[in-house]
Amino acid sequence: MATVEIERIAGEDDSGLILNMGPQHPSTHGVLRVILKMDGEYIEEAVPIIGYLHRGTEKIAESETYTQILGYTDRMDYTAAASSNLGWLVAVETLAGIEVPERAQWLRCIVGELGRLAGHLVWIGTHALDIGAMSIFLYAFRARERVLELFEELCGARMTHSVMRPGGFLEEPRDPFYRKLEDSLDYFLREIDQFDKLLSRNELWLGRTIDVGVISGDDAIAMGLSGPCLRGSGVAWDIRKTEPYAAYDKVEFDVPIGTGKGDVFSRYLLRIEEMRQSVRIMRQVTEHLPPGPVMTDDSRVGRPDTPRLYTDMEAMINHFWMYIHGFPVQRGETYCAIEAPKGELGFYVVSDGSGKPYRMHVRSPSFVNLQSLPYLVKGRLLADVVSVIGSIDIVLGEIDR
């Protein structure tokens, strides 16, 4: 792979040093490969090579039912699987016209924000490790362990959980989940404060992040950046506010923009604040969670009660039909986006009226954000590539799909 790129950037005269970084380099967060043309310690040109983790999710989705695809979305952004699940479900429910009960909508905010915490804690840990602050990595993963324990309490799985279903949740979470969640909120705040204290005024950290990888707000919009990469440049754009889904229009939270300068430090600062806002949202949800069912009574997607299943022929047929052929979705198309930890995660779904999508396309935030890498590192030092990759916060599972 990539012989064409190497020949192209080496040029006719073959001057300068071509440096290969990845796909097994630890600070490329997976299997990203970057080919760099160097002038001494400075970068003349950077060419990212992706595709090493391509699994053809969009192709596979065409022969799976809408519920089965949920399991594939977990494997896209595997650091925050809950967000990918939520994006898919919002799209399916919009297209099929399924009403989700109020309680499930509020609970989805908890799951979405736990996913954001899980994603951002991996980010702060690995980003700091890349730059040289090694102890943060251990603290971040200790805090993340608490998030994973909460997911374990919620559904039994830790990383790839698919806890939600089209129409709501499979089951009402058990009491220990709520108790443990309420106990954990203050713990999360203490941990976030600790990262803040260790890094935000740390001279080494400031030296490696301030004025590195700068992009202006207008350029960020033109390049299609989203999420923290866009907000770090001073554009307060958050899909939870602009096109609210789940119950985000009923909770209060701020949209932080860091310092607004569009450098690595700004993106760092706003993600730290975003984690605090996540805790704030979860606290509001635990206080105002409305009673009621967590699964829709829409017979197309709702699982029949188990006693009925054994006594009622119709319920049995419905059950088998739903799990073998999937629930039919009316003809049409939809594009639904959510604010994932990395940015705008959009699903474009085309239905031909059957139980499987005719076409499913993912607009993955890391993929679009990564295309700004050559722009952000041009003319900078080699060591800055590492801090810029960390600040874009990429997940290769989502880029390559």
Place this chain on the structure above:
Amino acid sequence: MSTPPLVAADTIHERVHAVLGEKVTAADTLRNYLTIEVAARNLLAVATVLRDDAELRFNYFGDVTAVHWPGETQEYEVVYHLRSIPDNRRIRLKTRIAAGESIESMAQVWPGADWPEREVYDLMGVKFDNHPDLRRILMDEDYEYHPLRKDFPREGL
């Protein structure tokens, strides 16, 4: 900065109809999402108007993808999702081309279309004219097929 609420699709439709007129061959506002269809030869002109019109300002390239409809004369449907960031508007732009035809690259209007268009070229085989760097992106560079086409089998190539 407080976020403006999402602009209703009907409102955008009126303005789009006023500035584009006959270039729009079909439109609907289902689920509060304005969808317009244009002919492929008008695409670049339409995109420029959508970006530059003072009341529309679609300055953000959200996404591009393609859908394969084998058996139809114009078998590839290319779908764009655009946004206006400060004003919170959204629009879906569609166009159709036949096999072997190419389409103008939107990277001339929005630089952010670069990688998404490479992905469409790689997986669906739609060619974009005047693209800055049209190469495969996810599949290997000497790969022969375009896997998201409907005639590409899921297993057993």
